[in-house]
Amino acid sequence: xxxxxxxxxxGEKIPKAAQEAVSYASKMAGGPVTAVTFGAAQGLESLGAQxxxxxIVARGLTAVDGQQLTRLVCDVATKEGATSIxxxxxxxxxxxxxxxxxxxxxxxxxxxxALPEGSRFTRNVFSGKARAFVEVTSPIKVISxxxxxxAITKGEGTANVEEYSGDVGTARINVxxxxxxxxxxxxxxxxxxxxxxxxxxxxxxxxxxxxxANLLHGATACSRPVADMHWRPHHEHVGQTGVAIRPNCYIAxxxxxxxxxxxxxxxxxxxxxxxxxxxAPFFKAADYGIVGDAFEVLPxxxxxxxxxxxxx
Amino acid sequence: xxxxxxLSQVPDTTARIAFTNDNTQYDGNGVTFIVxxxxxxYALVRALELKEAAGAGSVTTITVGGADTDATIRKGxxxxxxxxxxxxxxxxxxxxVAEHIAAYAKDKGFDLILAGKETIDHNGxxxxxxxxxxxxxxxxxxASKLDVADGKATVERDVPGGxxxxxxxxxxxxxxxxxxxxxxxxxMRGIMAARTKPLNVVAAxxxxxxxxxxxFELPPPKGAVKLIPxxxxxxxxxxxxxxxxxx
Ligand SMILES: Cc1cc2nc3c(=O)[nH]c(=O)nc-3n(C[C@H](O)[C@H](O)[C@H](O)COP(=O)(O)OP(=O)(O)OC[C@H]3O[C@@H](n4cnc5c(N)ncnc54)[C@H](O)[C@@H]3O)c2cc1C
Ligand SMILES: Nc1ncnc2c1ncn2[C@@H]1O[C@H](COP(=O)(O)O)[C@@H](O)[C@H]1O
Numbered sequence: 001x002x003x004x005x006x007x008x009x010x011g012e013k014i015p016k017a018a019q020e021a022v023s024y025a026s027k028m029a030g031g032p033v034t035a036v037t038f039g040a041a042q043g044l045e046s047l048g049a050q051x052x053x054x055x056i057v058a059r060g061l062t063a064v065d066g067q068q069l070t071r072l073v074c075d076v077a078t079k080e081g082a083t084s085i086x087x088x089x090x091x092x093x094x095x096x097x098x099x100x101x102x103x104x105x106x107x108x109x110x111x112x113x114a115l116p117e118g119s120r121f122t123r124n125v126f127s128g129k130a131r132a133f134v135e136v137t138s139p140i141k142v143i144s145x146x147x148x149x150x151a152i153t154k155g156e157g158t159a160n161v162e163e164y165s166g167d168v169g170t171a172r173i174n175v176x177x178x179x180x181x182x183x184x185x186x187x188x189x190x191x192x193x194x195x196x197x198x199x200x201x202x203x204x205x206x207x208x209x210x211x212x213a214n215l216l217h218g219a220t221a222c223s224r225p226v227a228d229m230h231w232r233p234h235h236e237h238v239g240q241t242g243v244a245i246r247p248n249c250y251i252a253x254x255x256x257x258x259x260x261x262x263x264x265x266x267x268x269x270x271x272x273x274x275x276x277x278x279x280a281p282f283f284k285a286a287d288y289g290i291v292g293d294a295f296e297v298l299p300x301x302x303x304x305x306x307x308x309x310x311x312x
Numbered sequence: 313x314x315x316x317x318x319l320s321q322v323p324d325t326t327a328r329i330a331f332t333n334d335n336t337q338y339d340g341n342g343v344t345f346i347v348x349x350x351x352x353x354y355a356l357v358r359a360l361e362l363k364e365a366a367g368a369g370s371v372t373t374i375t376v377g378g379a380d381t382d383a384t385i386r387k388g389x390x391x392x393x394x395x396x397x398x399x400x401x402x403x404x405x406x407x408x409v410a411e412h413i414a415a416y417a418k419d420k421g422f423d424l425i426l427a428g429k430e431t432i433d434h435n436g437x438x439x440x441x442x443x444x445x446x447x448x449x450x451x452x453x454x455a456s457k458l459d460v461a462d463g464k465a466t467v468e469r470d471v472p473g474g475x476x477x478x479x480x481x482x483x484x485x486x487x488x489x490x491x492x493x494x495x496x497x498x499x500m501r502g503i504m505a506a507r508t509k510p511l512n513v514v515a516a517x518x519x520x521x522x523x524x525x526x527x528f529e530l531p532p533p534k535g536a537v538k539l540i541p542x543x544x545x546x547x548x549x550x551x552x553x554x555x556x557x558x559x
Contacts, residue, residue, distance in 0.1 A: 008472075015472070063478075064471070066441065066451050089437075091471045094453040094487075098441035102410060107523030110406070110436040120526065127432055129329045131529045138522035172450040176466070177477040186473040192559055216559050234456070234491050235470070240325055240432055241349055241490060249558035260325045263432075266531075270556045272548055273537070283537050288551060292542025304546030308553055 003029035003084040005052070006073045006100075008092035010039035010062070016152070016189065017088045019050050021145050023153040025086040026051025027115055028143075033086075035159070036076045038062070038069065048157035058164040063175045066095035071168040073100050082140070089144035090188070097144045107136035111146045127240045127263030147188065148246050185219045187236065192218030193247045195238060195265075196226070199254020199275065199294055203231035208298040209253065215305035221245070223255050239264035254294045257282025274298075313369035313460065315359040316417055317393065318427040318439065320348045321377060321384040325432065331528045338433070338528070345380075347387050350428025353495040354488035358458055359426055360392045361493060366460075369423075370394045374416060376409045378402050382511065389506035390498035396509070401516035404524045406434070410442030412516055417447060424465070425485040429454055437487070444485035452478060456491035 005025035007018035018037075025033045032053035037044065038061040047055055058072050073096060077085055087097035089111040101108035109121040113131075116122075121143065125132045187193065194213040200206065206220075213220045220236060227237035238245055240263035250268035254275060255261060262285055265271070273286040276293050283289045290297055323329075323343045330339040347356075356373065363369045373388045374397045375381050385396045399412040417425065425447075427440030437453070444451030456475070457468035465480050470489060498506075540547050552559045 066444070066453075067448075070445065091454055091469070094437050095441060095451060098406070098410075098436075098438035099445035099451070101438070102407060102442040102445040105407075105522060107405070108407060108436075108438055108442075109523070110438045123435075125433060125435055125525075125528070126323075126329050127435060129531075130331075131531065132525045133527045133529070134523055135526045136523045172480060173452065174479040175476055176479050178471075178474060179477070180474040189472065235475075237490065241353075249552060249556070263325070270552065270558045272552065274545075285534060286537045287535070287556065288548055289537040289539050290542055290545050290548060291539065292545065297542055297545040300545035301549055304549035307546075308549055308559075 002080050002082050003033045003086065004036055004073070004077055004080055004082045005033055005086040006036045006069070006096060007088060008064070008090070009037045009041040009044070012042050014041070014043060014047065017090060017147040019047070019152045020147065020150055021086050021088045022047050022050035022052050024115065024145050024150050025084070026153065028084060028086070034076065034080055036073055038072065044161045045158040048159035049155050050153045051155065052159040055159045055161045056164050057161060058168065061168065063171065063173065064092050064095050065171040065173040066099050068168040068171055069096045070099040070103060072164065072166070074103055075166050075168070076164070077104070077140070085140065085142045087142065087144045089146045093144050097142050101142040104140050104142070105138060106140040106142050107138045108142045108144070109134050109136060110144050112143050113146050113149045115150070124267065127244065128266045129263060146246070187219050187221055187238070187243055188245055190219035190245070191248045192216045193221050193245060193249070194218055194251045194253070195221035195223070195255060196253040196294075197223035197255030198225050200226075205295075206232070208302060212251070212298065212302050212305060215302065215309060218247075218249070223261055252282055253298065255282060256280050257285060313362060313366050313423045314421060315363065315369065315371045315424045315426065316420075316422040317351065317356045317359050317371060317373045317388070318413060318425070318443070319351045319356065319373040319375045319385065319388050320428070320431050321345050321375065321381045322348045322431055322433045325349070329530065335528050336526065345384055347384050348428050348431050350430065350488055352388065352391065354490065354492040355426035355428050356388055356391060356393065357493035357496050358488060359424070362424070362458075362460055372397060374399065374413055376401060376403050376412045385511055386506045387498065389509045389511070390502040391496055392502060394509065396511045398511065398513050399516050400513050404521045406436045406438045407442055407522060408519050410439050410446060411519055413439070413443050414446035415517055416514060417443070423482045424460070425449070425483070427485065427487045429487050429489040440485055440487040447485070450480050450484045452480065452484065452486040454489045455486045456489050458486065458492055
C-alpha cells in the first residue's frame with residue numbers, strides 16, 4: 001500500500017496545482033508519499049512540506065510525451081508497489097493519467113474534487129451541473145485531482161530528491177514551438193477572473209475590463225460569442241465548450257448567464273454579476289449583483305479597486 | 313488517409329439534469345440527445361476537411377452504446393462521415409469504452425483517430441488517451457489545430473499558459489478542442505444520403521468493470537443574490553474584500 005503522485009513542475013516555481021496534488025496524495029495515504037516529476041524542476045525538496053518524503057525526477061525528459069511519461073510513472077509505481085497514483089487534471093495530467101490507468105487496467109477517477117471516503121470518490125459531471133460518486137474496484141487506482149479543489153498542506157520537512165535513471169524509450173512527440181499566451185496569469189490558474197460578454201458592445205471597450213482585472217491581480221475571460229466575433233482571443237472563452245474554470249471570485253459583466261456559459265463557471269466560489277437587465281438569468285447563479293449599465297459601473301469598480309490597493 | 317472519429321451521444325446542452333432509481337441513473341425522459349459538441353464540431357468536421365483536401369481516404373465514426381444512439385450516429389453520417397460503427401453495449405466507464413474501441417481499431421490501419429476534448433455529460437477527458445495507450449500510439453490532448461503532410465501531423469495543443477506546436481508521425485490519436493474547425497450544419501442531401509450509408513453494429517467483447525458511478529447528486533441550491541445599488545457600485549469591491557474575502 002503506497003501512494004505516488006505525478007506532477008509537472010518544469011520551472012523555477014512549483015505550480016500551485018502540483019502542491020495541491022502532493023497534499024491530496026499524502027492526506028489520502030495518511031502519511032508520506034513519493035512524488036514523480038521531470039525536466040528542469042527546481043526547489044523540489046520543498047515538497048516535503050506537502051507530505052512528499054521522496055521526489056524522483058527524470059531530468060532527461062523536458063516535453064510532454066505521454067508515452068514516455070506513462071512509462072516513467074508505471075515504472076516508479078511498480079518499484080514502489082503503488083496502489084494509488086495521483087495526477088493533476090490539467091493538460092499534462094490528461095496526457096498521462098488515463099494512459100497509466102489503461103496500462104495498469106486501473107480504475108481512473110478523472111477530476112476528483114475531494115478526498116475519498118474509502119474507495120468512493122467525488123467528481124463533477126454534466127459540466128458542473130451535478131456531482132457523481134465513483135467507486136473504484138481495481139487493486140490500483142489512478143486519481144486526477146481537479147485544480148483548486150483542496151487546500152495546500154503547509155507542514156515541515158524536506159523531501160529527498162533522486163534522479164530517475166530508467167529507460168522510458170524515445171520521444172514520438174516533437175515540440176517545434178512554444179507560444180506563451182501573454183504575460184498575464186493563465187486563466188485556469190487565476191484565483192480572480194473578470195469576464196465580459198456581448199453587453200460590452202465591441203472590442204474597443206475592453207480597456208476597463210482589463211484594468212479591473214489587473215488591479216485585482218486576476219485574469220480576463222469572455223463569453224463564447226465574444227470569442228467567435230474575434231473581439232477577444234479564443235483561449236479566453238469560458239463555458240461548456242470553452243475553458244472550465246473554478247476561481248475564488250468570478251466577476252461577470254454584460255453576460256446574460258446562458259446555461260452553457262454557467263456550465264464553465266458555476267464552480268467559482270463567489271460570483272458577482274453586473275447586468276443592466278434585472279431579469280438576466282445570471283443573477284440566479286450570483287452571490288452579488290449590480291443591476292446597472294456596465295459603462296457606468298466599471299469606472300466605479302476601478303476606482304474602488306484602486307482605493308483598496310492603496311490601503312493594503 | 314483513413315480516419316476514425318470517436319462519436320459519443322450526450323444530452324442537449326440545455327437539457328434538465330435529473331436522476332432516477334434512487335439517484336443512480338441519469339433521467340433521459342423527454343431529453344433530446346445530440347452528438348457531443350467536441351466530437352461533432354471539431355473532430356468530425358476536421359476529419360472531413362482533411363479527407364476533402366486530400367481528395368481521397370475515408371472517415372469512419374465509432375460509438376460505444378445501445379440502439380438508442382443510432383439517431384445520433386446518423387447525424388454524423390449526415391454531416392459527411394462515410395460509414396459508422398456501433399459497438400453494441402452500454403459501457404460502465406471510460407476504460408471500457410476505450411477497450412471496445414481499441415479492440416475494433418486494432419488491425420484496421422487508421423492513420424488518425426480523433427476524439428473530442430471531453431464528453432459534456434461524463435466530463436472525463438480520458439477515452440482518447442486510453443485508446444492511444446491500448447494501441448501503443450502517441451496521443452495529443454486538447455488540440456486546437458491539426459494539419460497533415462508527408463505522413464506527419466502538425467498539431468497545436470493547449471498547455472498551461474499558452475500553446476505548443478508539436479510534430480508527430482502518423483498514426484496518432486488526439487482530442488479535439490475549440491479552434492480546430494467550424495461547426496457544419498447538415499444539408500438536405502446529407503440527411504438523405506445518411507439513410508443509406510452503412511451503420512455497422514458489432515458485438516462487444518466481455519470486459520470487467522474497474523470503476524463506475526454509484527450515485528449522483530445535484531449541487532445544493534444557491535442562496536439569494538445580494539444586490540448592490542448601481543450608484544454605490546464601488547461597494548461590491550469592498551464586500552468582495554471584507555465579507556466574501558476573495559479579493
Ligand atoms: C452547444 C452550445 C454550447 C455553448 N457553449 C458556450 C460556452 O462555452 N460559453 C458561452 O459563453 N456560451 C456558450 N454558448 C452560447 C450561449 O448559449 C449564449 O449564447 C452566450 O453565452 C451569450 O453570450 P453573452 O451573454 O455574452 O451575450 P448575450 O446573451 O447577448 O447577453 C448580453 C448581456 O449583456 C447585457 N447587457 C447589454 N448591454 C449592457 C450594458 N450596457 N451594461 C450591462 N449589461 C448589458 C444584456 O442584458 C445581456 O444579458 C453555447 C451555446 C450552445 C448552443
Ligand atoms: N461511448 C462512447 N463512444 C464513442 N466515443 C466515445 C464514447 N465516450 C467517449 N468517447 C470519445 O471520447 C471523448 C472523451 O470522452 P470522455 O473521456 O468521456 O470525456 C469524447 O469526446 C468522444 O470522442
